[in-house]
Amino acid sequence: MTRVAVIGGGRIGEALVVGLIDAGYAIKDLVVAEHDGGRAADLSSRLGVRVTDAAADAAEGADLVVLAVKPSDVDRVLTDLGRIELGGQREQVLVSMVAGVSTSRYENKLPAGFPVVRVMPNTPILVGQGMIVIAPGRYARPGHLETVGEVLGAVGRVTTVAENQMDAVTAVSGSGPAYCFLVAEALIDGAVGVGLSLRTATELVVQTMVGAAAMLQESGESPNDLRAAVTSPGGTTAAAVRELERAGVRSAFIEAVHAAKERSERHGSATE
Template sequence: MVRLQIVGGGRMGEALLAGLLGAGWAEASELAVVERLDARRRDLAEGFPGVAVLERPTACEGAVLAVKPTDAAETAQEIALAGARRVLSIAAGVTTGALEAALGAGIAVVRAMPNTPAVVGAGASAIAGGISAGDDDLDWAASVLDAVGVVVRVSEGQLDAVTGLSGSGPAYVFLVAESLIEAGVLVGLSREVAEVLAVQTLLGSGRLLESSDEHAAALRAGVTSPGGTTAAGLHALESGGLRAAILDAVKAATERSRELGR
């Protein structure tokens, strides 16, 4: 019996595996990854020596369900038959109720919504427990996802809002980055220089926001001198409806997540 098996060796499954090993959460011999595709199994075996790379689920203390939503129920049944004691699911839109029905009684379920920056150890995840999940199960799930970023706890009903904000959020940020680069080219910078400056501006601003005791609005005010260049730029953004557009984007993504869940 392995300590943890990750069922699904895609990008997120691989990121979790790398994060758990890098954080010292477990030894390689305590972990397994389950992947159906032969070529992908070979890549995982080469990249993670000592980790069991399997075609089918095996007996484990806990499992991470990291498959496509359409495969979640069938895969959950296989995990249950293999003897898993608790399951952390990152299958988008699949409710804890659906997973509990597929797994059967006696297996705790925690549902999570991570985002793609987890592949570089900078993810934002939210978790919600099913009916049979206790505090120890939530602590366990949080410890797994802590290896690839930060974790917050919410009710399951709030996971659609999490999807709208942080699940889809990287795409919003990438669009801002793309726009800043194009703007740099517009005002005379080479594309290479504009890209370096735009990416580092986003990265540095995020780090400053994370490390500061001040809220985003206060940090923005600190950069904005009366009548200065930043004030002029912010006026243009507000006139163009940037704030409203972001609000609408998160709301639309949240509503779409609810539709898909139904």
């Protein structure tokens, strides 16, 4: 079994550990490094995993060292990891879940040739339904990507892209849940506006979104084809879609993705 050290016990780090435990990982193969003493005690009590306050302690003997910290904490963690001989007799991979930090930044500070894999998860990993995108660094081989994909598959679907596409990934799946939540908010407000209770409106909207997503995933049909199948000429859906198009909803989402990508590029430049 792959031994995993998670550096950072926040929501994302905890979600990964919980997903791995649910997937059958042995507690002995998991360790968390968490700087905050109260949070560390809470994680240890609830999850039963070993929690240490030192990244170097957690990383020693691990196959995957997963960084789930804030960008501002990266240098501190790398300094701590420098206290041990990373790699050594054991092949290790650094997996970065840190937004906006390139693999080259790690490679410049780690031992020569150390494999790094950059990861962009999104918040549905908290419920085991994340979209996790991985990008290899200069020294990451196909076997490393396979191992990382197998481990992260415990909390969602995994796909691979080139690192120069990560800003676009951030704009689509990284920020994407917020777009979906905004649509849900608007639909719920509209439902309440036509006389439904908040509770009923929420139930209808949430299940409609879940069902629509399942159809997209399982039917093999395009969004355009599925929408057309619901939209009878002259019917209620046609009237609604016409209003959405008139309001520029389609172009607004396209512009939103472009804006998010540009912001991600600027953040990435600021962290280098």
